[in-house]
Amino acid sequence: MPLQECSAAASRRVRARELGVAPGTGRPGPANSITDVPGVRVGQVTIREGTRLHTGVTAIVLDAVDVxxxxxxxxxxxxxGYGKLVGATQLAELGEIETPILLTGTLSAFRVADALVSYVLATPGNEQVESLNPVVGETNDGHLSDIRSRPVTEAHVLQALADATAEPVEQGCVGAGTGTAALGFKGGIGSSSRVVDLGAHGSCTVGVLAQTNFSGTLTVRGIPITPREALGLNTPGLDTPPPLRSPGTRPADDEEPQGNSCMLVVAVDAGLDARQLTRVATRAVFGMAHAGSDFAQGSGDYAIAFDTGRSRGIPDNALNPVFFAVQEAVAEAVLDSLFLATTTEGFHDHVMHAVPLDFVLEKCAAAGVLTRS
Incomplete structure (x- = not known):
């Protein structure tokens, strides 16, 4: 992409790929979204009330499960494991998922799980169901939102499920990412995909959705972007104070970085089994490192991977392209969650700043790492 076009993009909130800084070399799907994987839909409800509430629900609905x-x-x-992933143990034990996957704020996870149970029990044909494993992930949005009020209701959950669509995922300060912070900036929801060539085994699509709320140093194509530098806070004579500390901020004078959480949902249509999908989920968490995660002790970093395709009996030695693709897609989803987020004033006068895209462009151009398309 010509530099002048990148510069024009930097004046808006745009995706990493439009800015010319998308990670890796893989080819994205048509929408560069988890919904590029057939049989996957996403719905979101965003809850805002002045500066007090910035939270919501993101629903990943699998067509084959939504019956x-x-x-x-x-x-x-x-x-x-510093998190509250409802349904984790049975998912790991049995290697299968039987409900949509919902994401929200930490203290709302349990109300969301109850609402998800109500939704599934009401599905026609489930009248005799007496056991169910709802899957609900969370990150802590308590820096920008009144998390103790637990504002997410059953109505919000049912609306997110009802609104689920195969259209490209809305990203940034939306749904479960409305009040999150990541890598020292305003975080949110991000999504990306890759089309993968499996050689003799055909091709598949890998899609990722990320709820970002973790610490570290934002890294764009190998270039570190710190809040202090990006926001001009080292400029002599500048009166602007540093951003207030948040769970997703890593102050330079802290001996121990304070993490928070990241939820990653990976969809594949390669026909993989549960054991192979666990290996894919592992690489998804590895992908966070490409965007700058420090994997701090207080962070809950989880990846769930599922497969919507019919089993093809793909051998493990053919999985490298999938492993590489999921790491790239995670890194791009993380960047998009920040690049499309906007500065947010929240609870108790806390503020999280959006990453300045013009600064990112300047740094990457100077380093010669802008991509060309």
Whole structure:
């Protein structure tokens, strides 16, 4: 992409690919979204009330699961277990998923899980169901939102599920990413995909959705972007104070970085089994490192991978392209979650700043790492 076009893009909130800084070399799907994987829909409800509430729900709905008795093979990887992933143990034990996957704020996870149970029990054909494993992930949005009020209701959950569509995922400050912070900037929801050539085994699509709320140093094509430098806070005579500390901020004078969480949902249509999907989920968490995660002790980093395709019996030695693709897609989803987020004033006068895209462009152009398309 010509530099002048990148410069014009930097004046708006745009995706990493439009800015010319998308990670990796893989080819994205048509929408560069998790919904590029057939049979996957996403719905979101955003809750805002002045500066007090910035939260919501993101629903990842699997068509094959959104019917009575529906199940798909799935795998789980826990990079760091400082979180409240409802339904994790049965998912790992049985290697299958039987409900949509919902994401929200930490203290609303349990109300969301109850609402998800109500939704599935009401599905025609489930009248005799007496056991169910709802899957609900979370990150802590308490820096920008009144998390103790637990504002997410059953109505919000049912609306997110009802609104689920195969259209490109809305990203940034939306749904479960409305109040999150990541890598020192305003975080949110991000999504990306890759079309993968499996050689003799055909091709598949890998899609990722990320709820970003973790610490570290934002890294764009190998270039570190710190809040202090990007926001001009080292400029002599500048009166602007540093951003207030948040769970997703890593102050330079802290001996121990304070993490928070990241939820990653990976969709594949390669026909993989649960064991292989666990390996895919592992690489998804590895992908966070490409965007700058420090994997701090207080972070809950989880990846759930599922497969919507019919089993093809793909051998492990053919999985490298999938492993590489999921790491690239995660890194791009993380960048998009920040690049499309906007500065947010929240609870108790806390503020999280959007990453300045013009600064990112300037740094990457100076380093000679802008991509060309």
């Amino acid at each position: 009575a008795g529906g199940r798909l093979p799935a795998g789980l990887f826990v990079g760091n």
